[in-house]
Amino acid sequence: VPKVSQEHLDARRAQILDGARRAFSRWGYEGTTVARLEEETGLSRGAIFHYFKGKRDLFVQLALDVDRSYRQLIMAEGFDAAIRAMANESAEWIGVVLETHAQLRHDPELEKLMTPSPEDQMRLIEWFRDRQEDGTFRADVEVMELGRFATMVLNGLALRVVAGDETDPEATIRLLNDALAPRE
Amino acid sequence: VPKVSQEHLDARRAQILDGARRAFSRWGYEGTTVARLEEETGLSRGAIFHYFKGKRDLFVQLALDVDRSYRQLIMAEGFDAAIRAMANESAEWIGVVLETHAQLRHDPELEKLMTPSPEDQMRLIEWFRDRQEDGTFRADVEVMELGRFATMVLNGLALRVVAGDETDPEATIRLLNDALAPRE
Numbered sequence: 001v002p003k004v005s006q007e008h009l010d011a012r013r014a015q016i017l018d019g020a021r022r023a024f025s026r027w028g029y030e031g032t033t034v035a036r037l038e039e040e041t042g043l044s045r046g047a048i049f050h051y052f053k054g055k056r057d058l059f060v061q062l063a064l065d066v067d068r069s070y071r072q073l074i075m076a077e078g079f080d081a082a083i084r085a086m087a088n089e090s091a092e093w094i095g096v097v098l099e100t101h102a103q104l105r106h107d108p109e110l111e112k113l114m115t116p117s118p119e120d121q122m123r124l125i126e127w128f129r130d131r132q133e134d135g136t137f138r139a140d141v142e143v144m145e146l147g148r149f150a151t152m153v154l155n156g157l158a159l160r161v162v163a164g165d166e167t168d169p170e171a172t173i174r175l176l177n178d179a180l181a182p183r184e
Numbered sequence: 185v186p187k188v189s190q191e192h193l194d195a196r197r198a199q200i201l202d203g204a205r206r207a208f209s210r211w212g213y214e215g216t217t218v219a220r221l222e223e224e225t226g227l228s229r230g231a232i233f234h235y236f237k238g239k240r241d242l243f244v245q246l247a248l249d250v251d252r253s254y255r256q257l258i259m260a261e262g263f264d265a266a267i268r269a270m271a272n273e274s275a276e277w278i279g280v281v282l283e284t285h286a287q288l289r290h291d292p293e294l295e296k297l298m299t300p301s302p303e304d305q306m307r308l309i310e311w312f313r314d315r316q317e318d319g320t321f322r323a324d325v326e327v328m329e330l331g332r333f334a335t336m337v338l339n340g341l342a343l344r345v346v347a348g349d350e351t352d353p354e355a356t357i358r359l360l361n362d363a364l365a366p367r368e
Binding site: 098099101141142145146148149151152153154155156157159160163165167168171172174175176178179180183184 | 282283285325326329330332333335336337338339340341343344347349351352355356358359360362363364367368
């Protein structure tokens with residue numbers, strides 16, 4: 001049996017996820033059939049489902065990647081960078097993510113899969129706490145509430161992107177930073 | 185032919201809308217069948233569709249009522265009241281509204297129906313401008329951007345309500361007001 005390299009496996013997984021993301025953006029979650037997944041990935045259903053259990057598994061993986069990449073961006077470059085990135089997202093893709101979050105909210109198994117691990121959540125809270133301690137963020141509001149507020153602004157922006165509503169990310173950044181800044 | 189009073193017509197319309205809202209909350213937009221509309225309203229399909237063209241028309245009317253009631257609440261009692269009201273909404277109902285907004289975003293006719301009139305939009309902008317002029321809100325950021333930011337916070341809160349995530353409305357109100365307040 002020839003040994004398949006880890007690089008090959010990783011590249012194949014990435015190829016499938018890229019194609020699946022295009023399929024979901026174009027056809028929505030419900031409209032993404034196995035035939036369309038084959039078309040967009042350029043791979044057979046056998047190959048696709050060798051790497052992922054099914055359509056739902058593919059979607060969960062992509063949605064988790066979005067969540068993780070935003071958390072990483074926030075911790076590496078701050079909320080300013082996350083807001084600029086969200087303002088540039090594709091309406092179709094973010095629309096599918098929100099739509100599916102909403103549709104499947106009665107699916108406890110999926111909800112569990114989509115919830116970030118306590119460690120990931122804690123890391124982001126620590127990021128906020130560090131900024132409280134160095135005086136960037138205000139200390140007179142609970143650190144959890146600062147995180148929730150910033151996330152609400154980012155999610156509210158996601159809804160504007162989905163609706164195709166114009167938004168100036170720089171004004172959003174300025175107002176968010178003023179909300180989080182210490183009061184004189 | 186007996187004359188039907190306006191009060192009777194209005195009461196019947198309200199009865200249908202109430203029942204439809206319950207049906208949509210319970211079964212989702214797709215799952216709300218005509219039989220379920222009959223059950224929740226206590227009226228026959230003939231009676232229901234005498235007042236409304238169909239399921240979509242009923243939904244649009246309810247969603248427009250949500251939008252309008254929030255705009256009225258903001259102008260009468262401010263964003264603080266709107267945030268407290270949103271924090272108390274039913275996750276099911278707000279979930280259906282968001283889900284349908286997202287699902288039907290590729291339906292230009294529906295999008296047109298769901299867009300507030302320019303007069304309604306202008307009235308809310310004027311409300312923000314009045315508060316800029318009396319010094320409640322900052323004047324160093326465009327009035328449109330203040331409105332967008334406050335709406336993003338309210339919509340971000342709606343997403344938290346749908347997800348069943350706990351939020352302290354008073355902390356949200358405090359942070360939003362600090363973002364909108366004039367800087368010393």
